[in-house]
Amino acid sequence: MEVPVGFIAKLWSFVSFLPFFFLLLILGLLKAVIMCPIVVGIIVIGNSAVIIGLWIAHFLWTYFCVLRTKKLGLLLKIVVLILLPLPLVLWPIIGIVGSLIGGVGYGFFTPLLATFEAVGEDVTDKCYHCFIDGCLSTIKGSCTVVHDFVDFCFHSYFSFMDELIDKMPAGENPLEIKLSRLPSCLLAILIGVPVDVFFVTAVALWKSPYMLFRGWKRLLEDLVGREGPFLETVCVPFAGLAIFLWPLAVVGAVLGAIISSFFLGLYSGVIVHQEDSLLLGLAYIVSIVSLFDEYVNDLLYLNEGSCLPRPRYRRNMRSTIQREVFGDNDADNLKIGREGSYNSKLVSERSRTLKWAMEKYKPIQVWDWLFKSCDVNGRILLRDGLIDIKDIEECLVKGNCKKLGIKLPAWSLLQCLLTSAKSDSSGLVISDDVELTKFNGPRDKVFEFFIGPLLIMKEQIKKLELNEDEEFCLRKLIMSCKNERSEEWDETEFPSSDKVKRAQLQAIIRRLQGIVASMSRIPTFRRRFRNLVKVLYIEALQAGASDNHIGGTLKSSFGGKGSISSGDTKDRDEIINLSAYGNGDIV
Template sequence: MEPPRGFLSSLWNFICFLPFFVGLLLLGAIKGIILCPLICLLMAAGISGIILGLWPMHWFWTYYSILSAKQLGPVLKFVLCFGALPVPLILWPVVGVVASIIGGAAYGFFSPILATFDAVGELKTNKLFHCFYDGTWDTVKGCCTVIRDFADFCYHSYRSFMLDLRTKTPPNGEHYEIRLLYLPGALIAGVLGIVVDVFIISFIAICKSPIMLFKGWHRLFHDLIGREGPFLETICVPFAGLIILLWPLAVVGSVLGSIASSIFLGAYAGIVAYQESSFLLGLRYIVASLSIYDEYSNDVLDMQEGSCFPRLTYRRGDGQSSTAGLHSSNSISRPSSFHGQPSRMNSLKEPMIDLKPLELLDSLFKECQRHGEAMVCEGTITSSDIEDAKSSKGNKVISIGLPAFCILETLLRSAKANSVGLLLGDNITEVSSTNRPKDTFFDWFFNPLIIIKDQIRAENLSESEEEYLYKLVLLSGDPERLKNLTTVTPPQSERRQAEIEALARRLRGITKSISRYPTFRRRFDCLVKRLSEELSKKKGSCQSSNGSRSLSRSRSAFGRLFSQKSSSNGKTSYRGGEREEFQADERDLEIS
């Protein structure tokens, strides 16, 4: 929809829309007031029960993992167990319970309001019904989903973190150890940093909050009258109007966030003093941290550049680079495009795909289900794998190997297509730096995957090397099966073999980190349930499925190489009639 032209038409459009907006806001607020106590009670009870129920296990498992960690030295273990760990472990239930109450109240109140505004979207039908219904039962289900994901994170993801801590070997054979001589100076520097930064940064944030309030309102009202920025598209108008009403809360939140961040910003002075073995450099960092915050806040508020605090050097050997950074601050702290007002956007000629992390995770599990059903039919995934995945000990072939297998397929597809990003399974959607989710959490996985894709492209793998990489990615969690599988041979060159094995290790490591994502476990349980149903449906038969025929030629060949099982004497053999069927499949692929 093209925005109206002219001040009078824009003002008239705003006046006509204002009662509609207020009505939706009141309806959403009424639903929020009704649901807020229920959602707050559910979330507080659920999350508090999980925290208190797992608290003894967290105590025992944390101490056991630290005492068993191979990369930590004895002195560091003693300091952690008797000095650092008791405080967060004691505060964890208190902070968790309070946060669950506040989060439940906020979610129960604001979720119905946002759902009410979303119900009048341009693509929605029967808008009157959805105005009253949306945000009611969906909010209750969303609350239960949050509790389930929180439980999975506190149990499964926590155990995964602790397992890594226990089993990871020290780098270069040297333990992480603490130097007791510099510990008192670091503690004093950290305490001074917290005291100074909390006081001064809080003062700066409170003094600049009126500027943020009025500048934000000025910009939002300017965009509202001119239908620019967040008010350009009609569907965004209710949410942007809600931003105007809630902008004071955003300012208060930014001040509280600055105060909270000042604690960690100041405590980092102790780390600087310890790393540099100098109490003086820790004090210099305290002054530099004030300058860093002041300059950053000026850039955010579009105020005059610079700071009244000196930017002292607090790292050894960083004098020249720090000075150069100060001289070039005019060119990098605020680009020239930020000095003026953003230009008016033209109407979008093509729909912009805005990808969300959960949508990409759903896409990954759809691929896992498709390939998993084919592997169940081929015998690659066995009943023991599925039973282990259902149990508490888990199964790395399904939990890590199968998602890593699907991610590797995406990386190979993207590398062969010379894609700048990641080309998804439909060969149309591409996740790049322009449309990727803007969550910092997503960057932890996206950037390393792009690097691995570029490495795969540079390696220029042959078909046999791709099959070997697929094998390593899928079966590295089961060394016995990996050792017994002789149909896929490694490359002749030891260097080439080491490079491919390094790619497989990195990809499985990234997939293991993705498996700790709070919503991963819930989707994984659904995947295991579907694979179990597929296994019972097939009953060991080798009938071809749509999923297996949709695999690419390299993965079909890889599936044929995996379609073997151990006999009673430990040797591998093809199932009866399988070889002829695979030859027929290959002829069909060659014809197509």
Template sequence: MSTSSSSPLDSLKSWVVANYSEPLDSLKQSLRVAYVVFAFCSAFFLGGFKALLVGPVAAALLIIGNVGVILGLLPWHVAWTVYSLIKTNYINSALKFAFLFVLPILFALWLALSIFGSILVGVGYGFFAPWVSTFEAFRQDSETKKFLHGVVDGTWGTIKGSCTVVRDFADICYHSYPLYLKELRESSHNHQPHSIRLVDVPACILVALMGLIVDIPLYTVIALIKSPYMLFKGWQRLLHDLISREGPFLETACVPIAGLAILLWPLVVVGSVVLAIVSSIFIGLYGSVVVFQERSFQRGVAYVVAMVSAFDEYTNDWLYLKEGSILPKPQYRKRKASNSTEFSVGASISKGIRSTPSSSAAPAMLVPNLAPSRSVREAIQEVKMVQIWEDIMKSCEIRGKELVDASVITPFGLYEWLRTKGCAQETVSLGLPSYALLHTILYSIKTGSGGLMLSGGTEVTHHNRPQDRLLDWFFHPVIVLKEQIQAIKLREEEVRFLEKSVLFSGNIADGNSWDNGSAVPHDPLRAAQIQAISRRLVGMTRSISKFPTYRRRYRQVVKLLITYSLERDGSCASRSNRSVSSIEIVPCEV
């Protein structure tokens, strides 16, 4: 009975599927395309309106702030640099004379390029950040969230971002640069000084000027000639991804953003040409270094000529043009060092691009990778730099609270670090982040990780680490240090000794009041190994502290520790509340 009653329905269903499945699929595809086109147009015009509304304010804040920092600190930068050159023993008198002679040229370049870069970044960030944020809103799940984020995102956040950029730039100019100069003065005692003959100074200066006169115009001509090909080659790559639904076009939610990339590709090409011209300045000046290294004026001239050919050859490889170059490429080295990279611009990002051995060290136009893009899913699986920064600061906060509970770090020491702008209290400025980094390494060893295991459970390896040049300087040395700690198999009391040595930057006497169960190894060799590891950890932290955004984020951690210590100790809060009342306590920002 049931079989006979259901048979007509089954037959009707089969008939509908057989006759209307393809039209329905076609209708769904058409609706999907219509939705993408509507989303793109809506985001394009709404983002353009927000860019016109917010862009001038954000750009003005960033440009005025950065230019004010540049001009305001210029006298101090000149004074600090001249003083460091005079005091350092890293170079001899003739080399000091050569640097002092070209110092006005270098500072003129600094003024021109930094002001031009600030204007470029200010206009680009102020006008395009609201636009991109509008397109990013279409990645939200619900339609309500898409509309809300499309209207709100990129407005007040862009203005705050401009202020943050100015703050980070000021930290680099006012704190990081003097620290580099201080290291130049102090590290010179541990190195063999570089020397140059006085007769080679005029040759260095002449080759540097020749490099500017020859390389800048020729680099400009080559970049301009090849820019149309780069424009159409990039459009071809993006349109191919769009048609075949590869790379950024794989996910429907990302199609509007990828469409914006097609429209803005000409700006990328213009930026690449400008960066190629700017890089030619430094490549030309590097000719004086070749004269110094080779002790030969002729080889310096050969370098100037060879770099033009290398640039032409490298851009041919990058843009899939005919290999090689018709320009002459004289030999400017007596022997080629295996680890020499010269002054290559873009060599570090040439993975995935076909290249010849002769072009591996050549300077290049800074162009994006024209090879097939990775899918969005592959990009999501990569650990982001912001995750690592967040974990570093979170680890500093957790370890700092432990040390505050143990009375190793006091509210007075934290406030003193803020008051002196980090010039004192090495336990706070270097000891605490070094201590947190040590525990990250020890935790990675304990879990058996092949890379670094973050506190949130994310493992950073060579495969999923961010492709960032700043991280390259940091990641590999930390992995090497992790393997060294793992190899010497520290006992528990030796680990405690390493913790104390790291926290107090090697001054164990300062930590006598902290009884953490440490014991100095009886074997002098083993004690020296532990102290060497401690010095390397502190040195890495000192290098990390000069990175952009680090100082701003770490100040927030210190303020959070002050709040925690005052809440923990009421009597201390009553004595110190007036001292820190002017300090704004805010959570650590991303």
């Protein structure tokens, strides 16, 4: 789209757009009003049925796991058992109300936005898509929301509980609270919650007019000048919609700040317990207001820094933050983070230019890469015989995906680490033209939690200087061995006899598998991975059919072997039927 030049051209572009925008807005609102009740009904009924149906099981199992775990000390366990009834009783209320609010938001705004997306530059037959887009897709999306919520309640919850009752690693001490510190913690909380709620709310309300008018100013500039992100994506309609909805975004930001201030105040008790100092807890109460003010200034492009005081609330702030994020062992070796200490100005890594912001990768892009990588590497593992049809059937039919669900993604991550270690990249090479670094990576805290350790492991692999034979053998061992004990590799053909090197590689593999285990608890992971496995299963069957071995021993061109007996025919047909809608689709 050509950008209008000159005041007259920009004014005409703006005036001619207004009727077009209001027609789209009216159409989008009509679709939203029709679709919203349907979507709310699906999400609320589906999620409520799961919450109520599993509530007794969740209640009893949570108490059982807390009683059985050895990761909590006696005093902390007693405190948790006393406090558990409150969140467990509130869970159905919070879940149902949250489903209602989320359903209203999703059911209303998704059809509205889809109406504006239908006039994008790449869309053909725009008139048809203006009426159709956002209807059926929104209903399917609401069903997907319920599906992911079911996965969370059935899979993720029990996975968390299983980890809680697992055996403690050697040398690790249980979490415990000290009674002598509790009065100071409670005093800090009693002071911190009202103080932080009041001052954070005051800062948010004080800065909200700046957010409102600066946002309107920027959006109007983009609308009139046909500049900014609206030029290349779905063009100007989104600018008009954003202008119309911008006050809601400001209200949402203020409410989010008010809600978060309550938890920021509660964290002062944690600071007091960790640092064993009431003064440092009080310093945190003051500092967090300054940090919030500086973050808002940076977000709104105001003057950097804050005029509010910021005393130190950690004895060793930098090392503490690194250990909280990356762990005790890795924090000592990691030299990453902002320049200067944490008591200096908090300068956001976000660039102040729109161009740089658009070059940052979003979490969904990294998520898509992982599953595409698993899809490609799954075919390689089938070809090399490291996985077979029995593994796939066990995952799809019996639900036992421990080998595929953990080792296949871990194998894909290992491939990425090996490739990145060979390159001169400061980050992760995820494809030929994409490099993920700490500067262009997602600002989502969940993904930072996963990507940070991967960057550390890449540097560790780089220092080990693996040769091609060691890399080839390592790819096999990650699939064939449990890698729990160093003796497991004694009877393998791993080229190196260096026991220290072997132990380091085994530790890297265990960490990769631990990262994948944590990823598997994200609701979308289970759904997308099952779709991926279904695609692999169909391709394996098709490869076997081409060799005329269906019903007997499958010996495909992949080189893997898997026995399909006559008793497995029913399960095989069921999987094919389930996969019919998702053939080739791993999203």
